[in-house]
Amino acid sequence: MNIKRLVRKDVASLKAYNATEIPCRIKLDANESPYGFAAALKAVSTVRTNRYPDPEAKGLKDLLAKDLGVRPDNILQGNGSDELIYCLIATFGGPVLFPVPTFSMYGVIAQALGEKRSAVRLNADFDLDSEKMLAAIKKDKPKLVFLSSPNNPTGNCYSAEKILAVIEASKGIVVVDEAYQPFSSEKGFLPLLKDYKNLVILRTLSKTGLAALRLGFMIADPEIVEEVNKVRLPFNVNALSQVVAAAALKEKRQLAGFIKVIIAERDRLLSAMDKITGVRPFPSEANFILFKVKDPDRVYRLLLKKGMLVRNLNGVLKGCLRVTAGTPPENTAFLAALSEIQKG
Numbered sequence: 001m002n003i004k005r006l007v008r009k010d011v012a013s014l015k016a017y018n019a020t021e022i023p024c025r026i027k028l029d030a031n032e033s034p035y036g037f038a039a040a041l042k043a044v045s046t047v048r049t050n051r052y053p054d055p056e057a058k059g060l061k062d063l064l065a066k067d068l069g070v071r072p073d074n075i076l077q078g079n080g081s082d083e084l085i086y087c088l089i090a091t092f093g094g095p096v097l098f099p100v101p102t103f104s105m106y107g108v109i110a111q112a113l114g115e116k117r118s119a120v121r122l123n124a125d126f127d128l129d130s131e132k133m134l135a136a137i138k139k140d141k142p143k144l145v146f147l148s149s150p151n152n153p154t155g156n157c158y159s160a161e162k163i164l165a166v167i168e169a170s171k172g173i174v175v176v177d178e179a180y181q182p183f184s185s186e187k188g189f190l191p192l193l194k195d196y197k198n199l200v201i202l203r204t205l206s207k208t209g210l211a212a213l214r215l216g217f218m219i220a221d222p223e224i225v226e227e228v229n230k231v232r233l234p235f236n237v238n239a240l241s242q243v244v245a246a247a248a249l250k251e252k253r254q255l256a257g258f259i260k261v262i263i264a265e266r267d268r269l270l271s272a273m274d275k276i277t278g279v280r281p282f283p284s285e286a287n288f289i290l291f292k293v294k295d296p297d298r299v300y301r302l303l304l305k306k307g308m309l310v311r312n313l314n315g316v317l318k319g320c321l322r323v324t325a326g327t328p329p330e331n332t333a334f335l336a337a338l339s340e341i342q343k344g
């Protein structure tokens with residue numbers, strides 16, 4: 001029996017997300033935090049394994065609402081923000097508009113759900129090309145626009161005025177994906193939620209030390225939350241993740257300390273990489289740095305040979321690799337390795 005023949009055409013042409021583990025000593029490829037919250041794991045002893053988790057993740061939402069200065073009914077919880085991207089597209093449908101290069105899941109999920117995609121190139125500074133974005137909004141009438149700011153993989157924030165122009169021009173929902181907001185010097189779009197009913201903010205705990213838990217959040221008008229909540233599967237956030245995240249979120253001083261170190265290390269990486277011949281790093285508001293080299297495949301391979309895994313973006317962004325800020329010793333080792341490779 002030919003199974004492939006039964007699969008929807010959109011899905012048949014997709015490739016599974018490549019999550020193969022490449023063994024390495026220093027892992028700098030996935031924009032994870034180098035710092036975890038081991039003490040928070042003690043909280044799992046309170047979990048009753050025979051009971052379903054709280055379907056509304058109420059404890060977690062209350063904590064987050066307080067931290068973000070919003071109401072709990074402004075928040076919807078996801079099994080990672082990836083799942084909320086899925087729920088948003090399932091709720092509103094396409095066309096789905098996004099600038100490229102950007103986070104791949106907007107396009108992948110839109111395709112998986114059989115929705116039309118519209119991709120617009122960023123300008124030479126990796127900022128929004130307003131003219132093209134506004135033209136695409138007029139022509140395609142997207143139900144959803146996804147803007148990752150700071151953008152993965154370029155690292156920059158889009159200019160706030162350009163994002164605002166997109167929000168104002170769009171008759172659909174505009175999602176500002178702020179996965180990297182904790183590392184950014186810009187204030188982000190949460191303060192504008194009350195002014196724009198079509199604005200949705202995405203946040204995640206994955207980049208600040210809790211990637212293992214799979215926890216993301218959508219912050220929006222309660223009416224949007226209510227609609228998207230209809231397609232969310234019940235119990236999407238498991239009980240272990242709920243209690244561990246709640247315990248970790250209470251460690252505010254520790255979290256702030258980790259973020260401060262990561263930002264300082266990102267800036268140290270940037271200025272040190274800038275001094276290595278043949279390496280062009282781009283400024284970053286996130287926990288990673290995009291950089292250009294002459295022979296990215298060779299640099300990638302030689303780094304891996306020295307035990308360091310980065311992300312090879314050659315193809316999506318010609319000549320480019322992406323390195324996540326690790327611990328200070330990891331970054332020092334990375335700089336030494338890159339320096340040596342460029343000399344050879």
Ligand SMILES: *Cc1c(COP(=O)(O)O)cnc(C)c1O
Binds near residue numbers: 215
């Ligand atoms: C990492 C990332 C996400 C996914 O976060 P999860 O909460 O782990 O699913 C979403 N958006 C962007 C831009 C990211 O880089």
